[in-house]
Amino acid sequence: MVASSLITLASLPLYRLLFHTLSVTGLAIASDVGITANAVAIALLLQVRGMVPLAGLNWKELGKAALVGAVSGGLSYEVMRSIALDGSRRADLMALALGSLTWAAAVAGGLWLLRSELPADLRRRRSASLPSLAEGQAAETMATGKEP
Secondary structure, three states: OHHHHHHHHHHHHHHHHHHHHHOHHHHHHHHHHHHHHHHHHHHHHHHHOOOOOHHHOOHHHHHHHHHHHHHHHHHHHHHHHOOOOOOOHHHHHHHHHHHHHHHHHHHHHHHHHOOOOHHHHHHOOOOOHHHHHHHHHHHHHHHOOOOO
16 A cells, blocks of 8 residues: 555656646556556565565566557557547547447457467356365465464
8 A cells, every 4th residue: 555655646747747748648648657557566565575476477478468458559549539529429439439449459459469378368267266266265264273
């Protein structure tokens, strides 16, 4: 909680700068930077406390996902800029729908082109692994001598 609060305080000047230079788009970018900083801080704290070793992460897949996400976001931003926003709800919904479809198609295509394991991992059935997970947690709880 302290780390998140410090990151939030440190990012306020970035919010101000990007808002004054890029308007609402700058706020979205600053928000992404803040979310990324919080995710990195949490990962480092988990590493320091020995809860989740960073060496155990699949960095190749994380890199693929980050690259595809950045390219997809850029493509959808450019597509949404092509729609003239006249203040009507119809134009707003059209831009949102077209941007969302562009992003989804770019993500699907990018993950396919890079032969990412992420789509298969997301489709994998998890119901078979949940009972064994519960058994493992119950054994861990019983080993500590506490009642669940």
